[in-house]
Amino acid sequence: MSSGLSDFLQEQQRDGLLAWSDQQEAARRFACSLHGVEQCALQQGILPARYQRNRQSITPEGQLKLCQARVVVVGCGGLGGHLLELLARLGVGRLRVIDPDCFEEHNLNRQLFATVANLGQAKVAAAGERLALVNPAVEVEALQVALRGDNAHELLQGAQVAVDALDNLATRKLLQQQCALDGLALVHGAIAGWYGQVSTLLPGTAGGLPTDGQQGGGLEQRLGNPSFTPAAVAALQAAEVCKLLLGEGELLTGRQLWVDLQAMEFLIP
Numbered sequence: 624m625s626s627g628l629s630d631f632l633q634e635q636q637r638d639g640l641l642a643w644s645d646q647q648e649a650a651r652r653f654a655c656s657l658h659g660v661e662q663c664a665l666q667q668g669i670l671p672a673r674y675q676r677n678r679q680s681i682t683p684e685g686q687l688k689l690c691q692a693r694v695v696v697v698g699c700g701g702l703g704g705h706l707l708e709l710l711a712r713l714g715v716g717r718l719r720v721i722d723p724d725c726f727e728e729h730n731l732n733r734q735l736f737a738t739v740a741n742l743g744q745a746k747v748a749a750a751g752e753r754l755a756l757v758n759p760a761v762e763v764e765a766l767q768v769a770l771r772g773d774n775a776h777e778l779l780q781g782a783q784v785a786v787d788a789l790d791n792l793a794t795r796k797l798l799q800q801q802c803a804l805d806g807l808a809l810v811h812g813a814i815a816g817w818y819g820q821v822s823t824l825l826p827g828t829a830g831g832l833p834t835d836g837q838q839g840g841g842l843e844q845r846l847g848n849p850s851f852t853p854a855a856v857a858a859l860q861a862a863e864v865c866k867l868l869l870g871e872g873e874l875l876t877g878r879q880l881w882v883d884l885q886a887m888e889f890l891i892p
Contacts, residue, residue: 657760693717698788699746701853704735709861723769775801816846817885819856
């Protein structure tokens with residue numbers, strides 16, 4: 624940590640908060656990244672002003688943990704887009720997003736980063752552009768690649784948490800197996816129509832991901848997805864990620880949360 628940077632941040636903070644304009648000036652003056660400025664501020668107990676509504680729920684120490692964390696989100700469609708935006712706004716400092724696909728018209732009804740202007744664009748590229756607007760202090764690693772057996776270990780390396788935002792059973796099972804091998808926590812989510820499910824798998828714990836018993840896209844191919852289902856399930860997954868990174872709260876380990884938005888029921892069988 625540069626003493627000059629530390630002194631500057633102390634001079635600029637007001638009531639323990641650091642304005643965005645001062646973060647930008649610090650990055651320019653001391654030739655460091657916005658992420659580095661944010662981390663330096665938090666290490667001194669100074670909260671970037673954008674997170675001031677977090678502090679009733681997350682301590683400055685917790686915010687620093689989020690800043691220093693790396694989360695891998697596998698899938699950048701309906702679930703993945705909402706997840707990435709929520710995690711960036713929360714202040715998770717490093718996000719790696721993995722998806723081989725480009726936007727198509729049928730994505731427009733529910734995928735947060737899909738617009739008529741970026742049809743045909745890689746989903747991960749659109750994610751990087753969007754998150755740079757939402758929170759430039761978050762470092763985004765956008766990888767337009769499919770998770771496979773020969774690259775899964777490398778793609779997950781260095782993360783504290785992996786998030787399943789996939790739409791097919793084969794890749795989902797591969798992700799679960801690799802997380803188990805790597806000792807990596809996995810937050811699972813799946814959606815179909817008005818329904819969704821969320822669970823968390825910790826290294827060394829029994830159990831596996833719930834499935835719909837079908838190959839390929841499973842129930843989503845038959846039931847589709849309205850705009851609100853991925854948003855609702857992604858929010859629940861983001862909460863699980865936050866609890867994992869902070870080491871707080873009760874996780875959905877060894878159990879599944881089933882969501883029925885038509886009946887407005889949330890069940891843990």
